[in-house]
Amino acid sequence: MTDLKRQIVEQLNLQHIKPEEIGDDQPLFVEGLGLDSIDALELIVLLQQQYNIKLNNAEDGPKVFQSVRTMAEYIKSHQQA
Amino acid sequence: MSQNLYITASCSIGCNVVIKDGKQLFENKDADVQAFLVSVYQHFAISYPRFYKMDNLAKLGWLAAELLLTGSFDKSVYQPEDIGLVLSNKSSSLDTDIKYYDTVKTIASPALFVYTLPNIVMGEICIRHNFKGENDFFIFEYFNPGFIQQYVSHLFETGALEACICGWVEIIDNDYRACFYLTEKKAKDKTILFTEENIHHIYQTTHG
Numbered sequence: 001m002t003d004l005k006r007q008i009v010e011q012l013n014l015q016h017i018k019p020e021e022i023g024d025d026q027p028l029f030v031e032g033l034g035l036d037s038i039d040a041l042e043l044i045v046l047l048q049q050q051y052n053i054k055l056n057n058a059e060d061g062p063k064v065f066q067s068v069r070t071m072a073e074y075i076k077s078h079q080q081a
Numbered sequence: 082m083s084q085n086l087y088i089t090a091s092c093s094i095g096c097n098v099v100i101k102d103g104k105q106l107f108e109n110k111d112a113d114v115q116a117f118l119v120s121v122y123q124h125f126a127i128s129y130p131r132f133y134k135m136d137n138l139a140k141l142g143w144l145a146a147e148l149l150l151t152g153s154f155d156k157s158v159y160q161p162e163d164i165g166l167v168l169s170n171k172s173s174s175l176d177t178d179i180k181y182y183d184t185v186k187t188i189a190s191p192a193l194f195v196y197t198l199p200n201i202v203m204g205e206i207c208i209r210h211n212f213k214g215e216n217d218f219f220i221f222e223y224f225n226p227g228f229i230q231q232y233v234s235h236l237f238e239t240g241a242l243e244a245c246i247c248g249w250v251e252i253i254d255n256d257y258r259a260c261f262y263l264t265e266k267k268a269k270d271k272t273i274l275f276t277e278e279n280i281h282h283i284y285q286t287t288h289g
Contacts, residue, residue, distance in 0.1 A: 038191050039192075042192050
């Protein structure tokens with residue numbers, strides 16, 4: 001998850017946050033990291049660029065992007081598939 | 082009969098220098114444009130994380146507005162709908178358009194796409210300050226103080242605005258310049274009349 005946090009900070013230009021400051025289970029949107037809808041699209045791009053994973057069903061987004069841990073689990077399950 | 086309007090503050094950013102009301106506030110000679118804009122943000126200890134997500138045109142205009150208004154403007158005397166922006170430049174959003182085009186060759190960047198219009202910089206300023214008045218962004222071959230003076234005066238005469246942030250905000254590669262000035266109905270200390278000559282004078286003398 002350390003690499004994923006660094007990739008999120010770089011992809012979303014979160015220069016005010018250090019990767020290690022992001023909690024594994026911290027919500028990424030609204031009250032957590034405060035990401036917005038454009039950030040959500042950038043996270044989809046991150047999955048595609050870094051892991052060659054396409055999020056085909058947009059309805060999966062809120063679950064997948066709930067936290068760094070849920071993203072990591074999604075990546076792991078789709079890399080194994 | 083047209084009323085007198087006044088330029089009550091000015092701020093320019095260019096040549097790696099920040100000038101407010103004719104006085105140099107900051108200089109960082111060795112930085113490229115990206116590093117310089119971040120250094121301005123950090124020097125003035127501004128806390129607005131959204132800044133880092135902006136493209137360079139929005140960063141430049143947002144900083145110019147931020148420094149223009151700090152200590153110079155009491156927005157509480159106006160309704161949000163009475164405060165507007167009239168900005169202009171030469172290259173529109175071309176600086177970011179080119180960067181976005183590069184990403185299209187692989188995976189298009191949503192974060193860059195949202196800045197492929199020049200007026201987005203005005204949206205960023207309005208979000209920051211809760212301005213809801215008239216917004217206009219004009220593209221000119223050159224800085225055009227005569228048009229801006231007439232257009233903004235008309236907005237005041239018709240009651241559309243009570244205060245207006247005006248300016249030139251241009252960036253292409255490492256060539257950049259912002260020259261912002263605040264226009265109001267009431268004169269303050271050291272204000273000058275809102276005339277074509279005075280706008281031109283600010284542009285010429287505050288480029289760092």
